[in-house]
Amino acid sequence: MTVNALELCYLSMSELGRLIKKKAVSPVEVARAYLSRIEALEPRLNSFITFLPDHALAAATQAEREIQAGRYLGPLHGLPFGLKDIYYVRGIRNTSGSKLFDHFIPDFDSTIAVRLRQAGAILLGKLNLHPFAYGATGENLEYGHMHNPWNPALIAGGSSGGSASATASAECSFAMGTDTGGSIRIPSALCNLVGFKPTYGLLSRYGITALSWSQDHSGPMTRRVEDAALVMNAVAGYDPHDPTSVDLPVPDYTRGLTGDVKGLRLAVPKEYDEVPIHAEVKKSVWKAIEKLGEMGVTVSEVSWPLYHYHMSIANTIQMAEASAYHSRLIREQGSKLHPLVRLRLEAGVFISATDYIQAQRARALFYRQSHDLLGKYDLLAGPTLPVTAFEIGVRQINIKDKRTPVVPLLTQYTRPFNLNGFPAITVPCGFSESGLPIGLQLVGRPFAEETVLRAAHAYEQATEWHRRRPSL
Amino acid sequence: MGWTPDLSYEEFLSLAKTLGLNVEEPHRKELFSYIQEVFPGLRKIEELDLSDLEPMTFPSPLSPSREEGEERES
Numbered sequence: 001m002t003v004n005a006l007e008l009c010y011l012s013m014s015e016l017g018r019l020i021k022k023k024a025v026s027p028v029e030v031a032r033a034y035l036s037r038i039e040a041l042e043p044r045l046n047s048f049i050t051f052l053p054d055h056a057l058a059a060a061t062q063a064e065r066e067i068q069a070g071r072y073l074g075p076l077h078g079l080p081f082g083l084k085d086i087y088y089v090r091g092i093r094n095t096s097g098s099k100l101f102d103h104f105i106p107d108f109d110s111t112i113a114v115r116l117r118q119a120g121a122i123l124l125g126k127l128n129l130h131p132f133a134y135g136a137t138g139e140n141l142e143y144g145h146m147h148n149p150w151n152p153a154l155i156a157g158g159s160s161g162g163s164a165s166a167t168a169s170a171e172c173s174f175a176m177g178t179d180t181g182g183s184i185r186i187p188s189a190l191c192n193l194v195g196f197k198p199t200y201g202l203l204s205r206y207g208i209t210a211l212s213w214s215q216d217h218s219g220p221m222t223r224r225v226e227d228a229a230l231v232m233n234a235v236a237g238y239d240p241h242d243p244t245s246v247d248l249p250v251p252d253y254t255r256g257l258t259g260d261v262k263g264l265r266l267a268v269p270k271e272y273d274e275v276p277i278h279a280e281v282k283k284s285v286w287k288a289i290e291k292l293g294e295m296g297v298t299v300s301e302v303s304w305p306l307y308h309y310h311m312s313i314a315n316t317i318q319m320a321e322a323s324a325y326h327s328r329l330i331r332e333q334g335s336k337l338h339p340l341v342r343l344r345l346e347a348g349v350f351i352s353a354t355d356y357i358q359a360q361r362a363r364a365l366f367y368r369q370s371h372d373l374l375g376k377y378d379l380l381a382g383p384t385l386p387v388t389a390f391e392i393g394v395r396q397i398n399i400k401d402k403r404t405p406v407v408p409l410l411t412q413y414t415r416p417f418n419l420n421g422f423p424a425i426t427v428p429c430g431f432s433e434s435g436l437p438i439g440l441q442l443v444g445r446p447f448a449e450e451t452v453l454r455a456a457h458a459y460e461q462a463t464e465w466h467r468r469r470p471s472l
Numbered sequence: 473m474g475w476t477p478d479l480s481y482e483e484f485l486s487l488a489k490t491l492g493l494n495v496e497e498p499h500r501k502e503l504f505s506y507i508q509e510v511f512p513g514l515r516k517i518e519e520l521d522l523s524d525l526e527p528m529t530f531p532s533p534l535s536p537s538r539e540e541g542e543e544r545e546s
Contacts, residue, residue, distance in 0.1 A: 200531040214530045244530050312516040331492050335499070342499075343506045349491045350475045350507060355514070360527030362517045367528055421531025446531075 005033040009170035010469065013227035016173060017075040023067065027078030031060035031122055034080045038124065038171045041472060044152050046144045047166035049085045049095055050126040056080060059122045066120070075230050077120030082175040084163050085126035086133055086209035087218075089113045096209040097131040097159075099142045100329070100336055110207025111239045112176060112218055119234040124172050128162030131338040133178055133211045134322060134345070135159055136186055136410040137392075141338055145392050148191060149470035150436055154389035157187030157410070163221045164191040169472055174227055176235075178208060179217045180318065182384075182414025185426040188221050189384035189439025192428045192468060194456065195221050196228040199446045200421030201246035204239035210325045212318040213244075215418040224466060225427060225457040229253035232449065248447060256450040257457040262296030264455060267377040269304040275412050276399040277386035281438050284430030285383040288440040292381070292459055300377070306369045310416040311408060313366055316351060316359035317419075323348025363419055370420045374445045379455055383413055384426040384439035413441055423449050427456040428465035437465075475511045 008016070008030060019025045035053050042048060063078040083089065086096050088106035095101045109117075117123070128146050130138055138146035138161020146161030148154040149169040156165040160177030164187030167175045177184040179197040188195025196219045203218040210216055220231035233254065238247040268289060273282075293299045323330065323345050329337070330345050337345065374380065386409060387397055396403045417424040422443050429440035440459065444452040460466050479487070484504050488495050495503055 306520075309516055309520065312514050315510075316514050316517065331494065334494060335496070339502075343503055346493055346495070346503055347507050347510060349493060350487070350511070351514075352475075355517075357527050358517055358522065360529055361522040361525040362520050363531075364525045364528040365520060365522065367531060419531070 005036065006170070008033045009037050012224045013079055013173050013222065013230050014075065014224070016079060017077070017230070020067065020078040021072055027060040027063040027067065027122065028057065030078060031056050031080050034124060034172060041169055041171055044472070045147045045149060045165045045169060045171070047128055047146065047162040047169070047171055048082070048125045049097070049128050049143050049162070050093055052092065052123060052125045055092070056122050056124045063120055063122060073118075073120035074234070076116065076234050078122060079173045080122045080124045081116065082124050082127045082163060082166050082172040083113060084129050084160050084175070084177050086129065086178060087113050087176060088207040089123065089126070092126065094126065094209070095143070097129040097133070097140055097143065098338070100333060106207070108207060111204035111241060112235050113207065115235045121234070127160070127166055127175060130159035130161065131341045132209065132326065133159040133180060133183055134341045136182060136407050138162075138164075138187060139392060147392075148389045149472055150191065150389065153391060154436070155190065155392050157190035157389065159183040160221065161187050164188055164193055167191070167221050167223060168193050169470060174220055174222045174231055177219060177221045179219055179418065180211045180215045181314065181411045181418055184217070184219045184221055185384050185414045185424060185439070185441065186410050189426045190389045190437060192437035192465070193221050193223060194225050194228050194425065194427055194460070194466070195219065196232070196425045196453075197417065197423065198232065198236065198449050199423045201244050202236050202447065202449070204242045204245055206239055206241035212321040213325070214321065215314065215318060217418065225425075225453060225460050226254060226257055228425070229257060229453050251450060253449060253453055256454040258454065259458045259461055261292065261455050261458040264297045264379060264451070265300070265377045266292060266297045266379045266381050267300050267302040267373065268381055269307055270301050271304050271307040272382045272413065274308070275386065276402065276404050276409060277383060278388070278399060280432050281383055281386055281388065284438045285440055288429035288459065289381050291462060292455070295458060295462060297455070302373060302377070304369065304373055306366050307416060309362065310366060310419050311412070313359050313362045314415050314419040316355055317363065319344065319348035320351040320356040323351070367420045370416070370422065374422070378444065378448070378451055380443040382441055384441040385410060386412060388432045388434070388436035388438060417443055422446055423452050425452050425456045427460055429459070429463070430465060431468070475507060477512065477515070
């Protein structure tokens with residue numbers, strides 16, 4: 001091998017896949033490089049809840065045999081990855097981030113786990129998360145907090161914090177997260193990753209611990225946009241086990257990554273400027289939007305009045321659905337839950353059936369206005385987050401002399417697209433003065449994943465932000 | 473049955489018991505404070521005119537949404 005172990009771990013999926021395909025590196029060699037990196041970094045990052053070195057080496061050995069025998073399965077064959085610990089894998093414990101499920105071993109696979117296995121990807125382990133995916137900071141008192149590779153004293157974000165810290169630090173080639181209010185995009189933006197939440201119904205939710213059925217999404221977290229497209233190629237598509245899965249043809253998501261965005265129409269909601277945001281984040285995001293303008297995208301400002309209602313609607317639905325899903329747990333083992341998660345779950349019990357249905361009616365209105373808005377534009381753009389990563393344990397942040405609770409702050413730009421289910425991506429677009437990553441969020445029409453990926457890829461390739469690495 | 477803006481602490485305790493929650497001190501006070509802090513924000517939905525709208529249980533992009541001013545089919 002000519003590439004050293006660290007460089008091997010930091011290769012993009014497409015680069016690493018090419019080396020494996022032409023037998024320049026072996027899957028076993030690749031797996032060993034990642035396993036060593038995990039062992040070296042875990043004391044600082046705590047990305048994994050369950051580390052599976054033996055499983056990974058056995059799978060890598062099998063991949064090596066298959067490739068040597070000429071049975072190459074495609075671009076993910078031999079690539080090591082991690083799954084957020086709410087994706088069921090048969091025979092491997094699934095904690096959902098809570099010690100209450102420390103010994104729970106599912107007897108079936110999530111559809112996403114099956115598809116990644118069929119694509120030849122190598123599972124390295126199950127990744128840490130905010131308990132039950134119910135939180136945006138990536139804090140976990142039971143399995144330990146997740147830490148940001150750019151500064152381990154800071155949050156990695158949540159709820160898919162382990163997926164973000166592992167991918168950003170090259171403990172894995174890519175990871176899968178889930179996103180109910182921003183849980184893929186928030187940690188991805190905080191850790192300088194690409195985080196992609198496709199349209200509701202495109203990726204199966206089967207075998208994934210639920211938080212809010214009607215707002216839960218699965219999606220990839222990667223270091224490059226092209227890598228997200230490669231994962232999409234392996235996991236997207238109809239699943240009869242998921243009642244909300246949509247039966248549509250799955251394109252090759254890498255096909256549109258041409259770098260050409262001329263003629264696309266992009267809108268920035270003026271309401272994004274009416275909520276708290278740090279000045280340096282705003283500056284970086286506007287520079288990114290201007291860059292897209294220079295590349296041939298038409299940029300307009302639009303009004304989206306119902307934006308200011310998304311939090312009330314989405315929270316009502318989420319609180320009711322989460323409490324219903326965890327109903328037995330709340331009543332029988334409530335006192336053993338993470339204190340803040342317990343408060344959220346118990347509070348949901350007080351949402352009445354009428355409140356829940358009114359919120360669903362309001363969602364119909366919200367959906368219609370979002371749909372109308374994107375009828376005139378190809379993309380919405382704005383910040384993924386209003387802030388950069390902050391210290392673990394912080395509950396309120398000062399913006400323009402106003403103290404703001406962190407959870408609504410972290411989700412203010414991401415949650416609308418869980419409510420309406422539109423595809424949304426975060427892509428690195430800058431760094432703060434203190435060296436912390438900033439993300440640009442691009443949103444498309446339902447099932448316009450190719451447009452979203454095309455724009456994100458073109459921006460990424462025209463800039464250098466994605467090339468920076470944390471100094472671990 | 474659910475939260476109302478004028479819910480007193482005693483009514484909250486009674487409601488919690490009815491809903492099957494086993495909340496002990498000091499947690500019950502924390503839960504009451506949390507609910508009093510979070511729920512008023514949820515009532516913003518009441519500002520919206522929801523007449524003529526049916527619940528959207530899941531985001532369903534394939535269901536055609538009625539355009540502004542379009543007549544409803546009978």
